[in-house]
Amino acid sequence: MSELTLVIGNRNYSSWSLRPWALLKHLGFEFRELLIRLDTPTTRDEIEKYSPSGRVPVLLDGELCVWESLAICEYVAELGGRRGWPHEARARAVARSVCAEMHSGLVNLRTEWPMNARARHRHTVLTPGLEADIDRVDEMWNDCRRRFGAAGPWLFGEYSIADAMYAPVVLRFNTYGAQVSETARWYMAAALEDPVLQSWLAAAKAEPWTIEASEIG
Ligand SMILES: N[C@@H](CCC(=O)N[C@@H](CS)C(=O)NCC(=O)O)C(=O)O
Incomplete structure (x- = not known):
């Protein structure tokens, strides 16, 4: 695993960004945060540098890009030895x-x-x-x-x-x-x-x- 980077939107508004961010924190991962301001003239171009869907959040792990909040949470759970889901x-x-x-x-x-x-x-x-x-x-x-x-x-x-x-x-x-x-x-x-x-x-x-x-x- 290389350094993880989570690309997020404004914390006040970006509910989808909060989800994987909270999970990463709860599971104790170190990660870099890259915040892209939403609703500005350059937002779309900025997001498209990282996100194939044109939306945040996106998790970058070296060459790997994971988008969609739930898919990011799934990946983080796998990195964490399946912590993140109930055991049973x-x-x-x-x-x-x-x-x-x-x-x-x-x-x-x-x-x-x-x-x-x-x-x-x-x-x-x-x-x-x-x-x-x-x-x-x-x-x-x-x-x-x-x-x-x-x-x-x-x-x-x-x-x-x-x-x-x-x-x-x-x-x-x-x-x-x-x-x-x-x-x-x-x-x-x-x-x-x-x-x-x-x-x-x-x-x-x-x-x-x-x-x-x-x-x-
Ligand atoms: N289904 C996506 C939804 C992501 C989404 O809608 N993100 C918003 C921010 S919360 C976004 O990137 N909007 C782009 C924009 O406002 O230009 C997910 O679960 O990650």
Whole structure:
């Protein structure tokens, strides 16, 4: 393994960047961060120097380029001796399911409540689609915690890729004041206390850039 570089977008807005970043930190990897400012006239050209999809995050490991946040998390888990996924096969299967659902779905949540890590007390109209996505996340968190969470505060007890994938959802729920179950509130409180997430938030707060209508996701 050569030196790892994670190419990310603005910490305040780039939810997809947060996911592999948090996982790398939790698994104790040393890596270089290369931040490309989103929503500027040069953003596209800058990203295309590294990313075949024209999007961040991207993980560079020597000649190897891995794009798509979930694929990066998978690769990082392999580098870490399969840490990152629950040990037990059935828990791992459910963890993969909730991660895939996050990655491919929950579109109303992602578009109607864009991540803005710094923002608090935002109020938006609760559309039926948004409400359904919030309820679905709540249901998944309850199910994971109830069936697999006994060993610790995370969705599958110990920290896993599922927690990295849902970290931006925790931030969104906090920003927009989602009405969720007690279990979900408890999980959010634990996740928000995480020193890794706290250090991302501190860096997001220190960023001087603002993107108006955040469609970044
Ligand atoms: N499915 C991709 C989504 C990546 C994505 O949408 N990234 C946004 C930033 S969060 C991006 O690169 N946008 C390009 C731009 O704003 O120009 C993943 O999981 O990595």
